[in-house]
Amino acid sequence: MSLLGGHEPAAIPGARFMDPVVLARIGNLELVARAVCDGFINGLHKAPFFGASVDFAEHRGYVPGDDIRRMDWRLWARTDRYYIKEYEAETNMNFSVLLDVSKSMDYGSRGITKFDYARILTACLTNLVHHQRDRVGFVAFDSEIVEHVPPSAKHMDTVLHMLDRLKPGRPGGRMRDPLHKVAEHFGRRGVLVVISDFYEDPEAIVDAITPLRFRGNDLVVFHVLDPAELEFGFSDAQAFEDLESGEQLPVVPDALRKEYVALVRAHTDALQQKFSEVRVDYTLLDTSKPLDHALYSYLGGRERKMRSRQ
Amino acid sequence: MSFLAPLFFVGLAALAIPVLLHLIQREKKQIQYFPSLMFVRQVPYKSVQRRRIHNWLLLMVRLAALLLIVAAFARPFFGRTDAAMAPGVGARELVVMLDQSYSMGYGDRWDRARAAARDALNGLGPSDRGSVVLFSSGAEIALRADSERGKLIAAIPTSAPTAGATRYAPALKVAGSILAESSLPRREAILISDFQRGGWRGEEGSRLPRGATLTPVSVGGTADAPNVAVTSVSLARSTFSNQERVLVTAAVVNRASQPLSAGMLTLEIGGRAIQTERLDVAANGSTSVAFMPFSVTGRNMRGTVRVGADALPADNAFGFVVSPSVPLRVILVDRGGAGSLYLTRALAIGDAPRFETLARQPEALSDQDLQQANVVLLNDVPVTVALGRRLARFVEAGGGLLVATGPRATWPSEVDILPGLLAAPIDRSRGDAARVGALEFGHPVFELFRSPRSGDFSSARIYGYRNVTTAVKDAQVLARFDAGAPAFLERRVGTGRVLLWASTLDLSWGDLPLKPVFLPFVHRSVRYLASYVDPAPWLTVGQVLDPDAAVGTRSTTGGRVALTPSGKRVSIDDEGGQVLELTEQGFYEVRSQAGQGGDAGATVVASNVDPAESDLTVMDPKEIVVAAMAGDQTAGGAAGAGVPMTPEAQERSQRLWWYLLCAGIVLLGIDTLLSNRLSKA
Numbered sequence: 001m002s003l004l005g006g007h008e009p010a011a012i013p014g015a016r017f018m019d020p021v022v023l024a025r026i027g028n029l030e031l032v033a034r035a036v037c038d039g040f041i042n043g044l045h046k047a048p049f050f051g052a053s054v055d056f057a058e059h060r061g062y063v064p065g066d067d068i069r070r071m072d073w074r075l076w077a078r079t080d081r082y083y084i085k086e087y088e089a090e091t092n093m094n095f096s097v098l099l100d101v102s103k104s105m106d107y108g109s110r111g112i113t114k115f116d117y118a119r120i121l122t123a124c125l126t127n128l129v130h131h132q133r134d135r136v137g138f139v140a141f142d143s144e145i146v147e148h149v150p151p152s153a154k155h156m157d158t159v160l161h162m163l164d165r166l167k168p169g170r171p172g173g174r175m176r177d178p179l180h181k182v183a184e185h186f187g188r189r190g191v192l193v194v195i196s197d198f199y200e201d202p203e204a205i206v207d208a209i210t211p212l213r214f215r216g217n218d219l220v221v222f223h224v225l226d227p228a229e230l231e232f233g234f235s236d237a238q239a240f241e242d243l244e245s246g247e248q249l250p251v252v253p254d255a256l257r258k259e260y261v262a263l264v265r266a267h268t269d270a271l272q273q274k275f276s277e278v279r280v281d282y283t284l285l286d287t288s289k290p291l292d293h294a295l296y297s298y299l300g301g302r303e304r305k306m307r308s309r310q
Numbered sequence: 311m312s313f314l315a316p317l318f319f320v321g322l323a324a325l326a327i328p329v330l331l332h333l334i335q336r337e338k339k340q341i342q343y344f345p346s347l348m349f350v351r352q353v354p355y356k357s358v359q360r361r362r363i364h365n366w367l368l369l370m371v372r373l374a375a376l377l378l379i380v381a382a383f384a385r386p387f388f389g390r391t392d393a394a395m396a397p398g399v400g401a402r403e404l405v406v407m408l409d410q411s412y413s414m415g416y417g418d419r420w421d422r423a424r425a426a427a428r429d430a431l432n433g434l435g436p437s438d439r440g441s442v443v444l445f446s447s448g449a450e451i452a453l454r455a456d457s458e459r460g461k462l463i464a465a466i467p468t469s470a471p472t473a474g475a476t477r478y479a480p481a482l483k484v485a486g487s488i489l490a491e492s493s494l495p496r497r498e499a500i501l502i503s504d505f506q507r508g509g510w511r512g513e514e515g516s517r518l519p520r521g522a523t524l525t526p527v528s529v530g531g532t533a534d535a536p537n538v539a540v541t542s543v544s545l546a547r548s549t550f551s552n553q554e555r556v557l558v559t560a561a562v563v564n565r566a567s568q569p570l571s572a573g574m575l576t577l578e579i580g581g582r583a584i585q586t587e588r589l590d591v592a593a594n595g596s597t598s599v600a601f602m603p604f605s606v607t608g609r610n611m612r613g614t615v616r617v618g619a620d621a622l623p624a625d626n627a628f629g630f631v632v633s634p635s636v637p638l639r640v641i642l643v644d645r646g647g648a649g650s651l652y653l654t655r656a657l658a659i660g661d662a663p664r665f666e667t668l669a670r671q672p673e674a675l676s677d678q679d680l681q682q683a684n685v686v687l688l689n690d691v692p693v694t695v696a697l698g699r700r701l702a703r704f705v706e707a708g709g710g711l712l713v714a715t716g717p718r719a720t721w722p723s724e725v726d727i728l729p730g731l732l733a734a735p736i737d738r739s740r741g742d743a744a745r746v747g748a749l750e751f752g753h754p755v756f757e758l759f760r761s762p763r764s765g766d767f768s769s770a771r772i773y774g775y776r777n778v779t780t781a782v783k784d785a786q787v788l789a790r791f792d793a794g795a796p797a798f799l800e801r802r803v804g805t806g807r808v809l810l811w812a813s814t815l816d817l818s819w820g821d822l823p824l825k826p827v828f829l830p831f832v833h834r835s836v837r838y839l840a841s842y843v844d845p846a847p848w849l850t851v852g853q854v855l856d857p858d859a860a861v862g863t864r865s866t867t868g869g870r871v872a873l874t875p876s877g878k879r880v881s882i883d884d885e886g887g888q889v890l891e892l893t894e895q896g897f898y899e900v901r902s903q904a905g906q907g908g909d910a911g912a913t914v915v916a917s918n919v920d921p922a923e924s925d926l927t928v929m930d931p932k933e934i935v936v937a938a939m940a941g942d943q944t945a946g947g948a949a950g951a952g953v954p955m956t957p958e959a960q961e962r963s964q965r966l967w968w969y970l971l972c973a974g975i976v977l978l979g980i981d982t983l984l985s986n987r988l989s990k991a
Binding site: 243263 | 348
């Protein structure tokens with residue numbers, strides 16, 4: 001059974017699953033994002049959450065100062081009273097992606113690195129959100145904050161440009177420091193997406209991420225891993241070098257594969273459990289799987305949130 | 311077994327490499343990068359087991375390949391330490407080099423040389439082998455490595471020496487190669503010659519193999535007998551009463567230390583003495599004698615200047631061949647009028663060769679005209695399809711065609727022999743006139759103008775020219791106008807040539823005919839088109855006779871045959887590019903094998919001996935011995951002594967390294983195949 005077995009999406013009618021390796025070759029992130037999102041949206045057809053932000057919510061009585069353009073004149077004709085129509089989402093949502101750009105993300109065994117996968121995922125999510133008129137923001141971090149784009153409706157291009165320019169170079173440290181620091185900047189409620197490979201103790205990860213929820217932010221976590229990290233499918237005995245620390249270890253893959261896979265599974269299971277305890281959506285992504293899956297996870301989660309709010 | 315370079319066995323340490331590779335495959339050299347070793351570190355470390363040797367066959371193949379290659383580099387050989395290797399004992403390899411240059415005909419040198427050769431060969435024992443090498447300017451093996459004394463002595467020529475000059479280096483090289491390949495313990499060479507100084511130039515590379523000895527046998531002796539040589543003649547042509555006449559002046563050298571007085575120098579024409587002059591030459595001096603001019607009455611007149619008999623008769627005669635100068639027949643095709651004035655005047659000048667110009671209108675040009683012509687010159691005339699096809703046949707058969715294009719020139723598109731396609735005229739009468747530049751100075755037409763101040767084509771102003779598109783594959787642009795358009799082009803069609811001048815050769819489109827370069831340009835172009843080569847009145851023995859140049863300017867079909875001065879018939883196959891090396895003194899007659907043209911179609915070439923050979927100044931033979939033996943041993947001490955073969959010589963004669971190296975390479979190939987098969991498995 002695959003480690004991703006529990007997270008496999010249901011079949012989405014009409015959805016196109018695009019090979020991440022092919023997408024990585026395109027180079028133009030905007031084009032990639034549009035290609036993925038268009039296909040995804042076409043696949044969903046009439047998604048219930050689509051357009052939810054302009055759905056009618058309730059009437060309330062007119063008070064001086066309200067915009068008379070929002071007055072319900074038909075109701076006035078029937079009741080001879082002034083009412084204002086209120087909608088579910090009057091204000092645009094803040095949406096920010098917090099992307100881990102540490103050196104460990106610069107790894108790929110099947111044509112696409114984790115960083116490229118995460119970058120395309122970020123571009124797709126921001127593209128999707130931008131089309132809903134929400135504000136998009138972006139934070140890149142390793143052991144500290146590398147880049148910070150505050151959420152804004154006009155920052156879509158800035159985010160794409162920054163994604164294009166970013167290169168993982170420095171080793172990552174404890175996530176706690178940069179994430180705690182950046183949590184102070186999210187003063188307004190919104191949706192935060194954290195994308196990382198989470199090479200840290202689960203307790204420390206949850207401890208680092210939890211403050212992001214303090215202001216009522218919805219938190220979505222994508223755990224990006226390469227198939228080689230999940231299955232450890234190496235055959236030759238050779239020296240393995242840690243991309244972040246540079247440490248080298250002689251490794252006989254055949255001998256330790258079993259223990260390694262068990263440890264990784266335990267790690268992901270622990271993350272899954274701890275994030276669910278703090279009501280954070282956790283999704284494990286395999287870079288060999290199509291991106292549509294990640295989008296579905298995010299949007300599915302959003303849908304559930306909205307339904308529970310209603 | 312011994313080894314010439316045993317230090318290479320240090321390379322056997324390389325045998326450990328495949329063993330180590332087979333045993334120690336713990337960790338590959340390359341590093342596997344991994345995002346984080348967080349989980350790997352948590353797994354207890356397990357050291358890799360040393361692998362056992364799985365593929366014994368592969369290991370053995372690799373070891374054997376390396377062993378063989380190292381052994382090959384160590385140069386192994388089977389040493390011979392038996393009694394036969396003792397000095398002065400053992401079979402002999404003897405090479406007798408006999409000088410047969412014409413200087414050996416001086417006095418009784420030739421007889422003494424042959425006697426010396428016979429003596430040397432008579433000294434061969436039953437287990438010895440001998441070779442006879444005859445040399446002059448080249449060397450040939452008369453008999454190689456034979457132990458029958460009778461056959462060897464019979465290989466010594468009984469005829470007179472050849473007409474060649476002396477060169478020692480080729481003979482030494484041939485002897486060296488025979489001795490190098492010999493496995494006999496004693497190797498000797500004997501050089502029998504008159505040791506002329508002129509035959510030795512201190513040639514490098516003419517060394518005998520190490521251990522071989524060279525014994526010089528000089529048959530020179532004193533050279534105080536009278537020896538006069540005719541070294542060259544000069545021929546001056548003149549025309550008197552429409553009769554071509556030749557004035558012969560002969561150069562005579564007296565090589566003796568006594569002056570020659572009241573000698574006789576005779577000029578023979580066609581084998582008959584027509585004039586005799588008195589000859590007085592100082593000791594070791596020279597003089598020139600001029601004869602009265604004689605009329606050139608026919609082709610291939612054989613002339614000889616001969617001096618009276620002396621001790622070296624070969625250099626007493628000097629032959630030459632005189633023929634009436636053959637004009638180049640040029641047909642000038644124009645439209646009449648004064649358009650060809652400058653061309654006609656230019657072709658009227660010239661003696662070597664003379665140009666015989668025939669003017670024709672395009673429609674009056676007959677097949678008979680073309681048959682007799684060497685070159686056809688089209689001066690701005692329109693060409694019909696019929697005329698174009700006739701001209702194409704003319705060119706393909708070896709004729710030359712020069713096309714000058716003005717406003718009237720046309721060429722039928724059905725006939726594809728021009729080097730370019732004629733397009734619309736370009737008018738440069740307004741503004742700056744066009745200039746001719748970018749000449750191909752390497753081409754025979756423009757070679758004359760290569761050096762500075764030897765003719766300036768750019769001084770000519772061209773007011774108009776025809777645009778020529780060079781779409782033809784084998785066309786070559788020889789000159790261009792300043793705008794880059796081709797001005798002068800060439801194309802080879804069949805065995806003939808076509809030149810295209812993109813402007814006129816009169817004053818209508820430019821002033822080129824008024825420039826000094828015009829005359830040599832026209833002459834060189836016509837000579838080139840006619841493939842004209844200045845005839846040489848004589849050649850020297852050792853030179854190569856080019857049948858094409860000998861028979862005439864046009865190559866004929868079929869083979870050719872040469873009649874040598876001694877009366878031998880030698881066939882020359884022109885298809886195979888065979889040439890004839892002149893080896894005899896006298897007159898060679900070359901004619902086509904089919905007998906085309908009879909006597910009139912034959913060409914006679916005079917072959918003279920090298921005059922430098924008549925200089926009998928001798929050298930010290932030790933000079934050659936020292937150079938040939940490269941300081942190995944001196945001639946006197948080693949002559950006749952049995953010398954054991956050096957290790958280098960033994961190794962060279964066995965060449966075991968070659969077989970070992972081949973076997974090693976084959977094993978490496980097998981190793982590659984095995985490895986591929988095992989890795990796939």
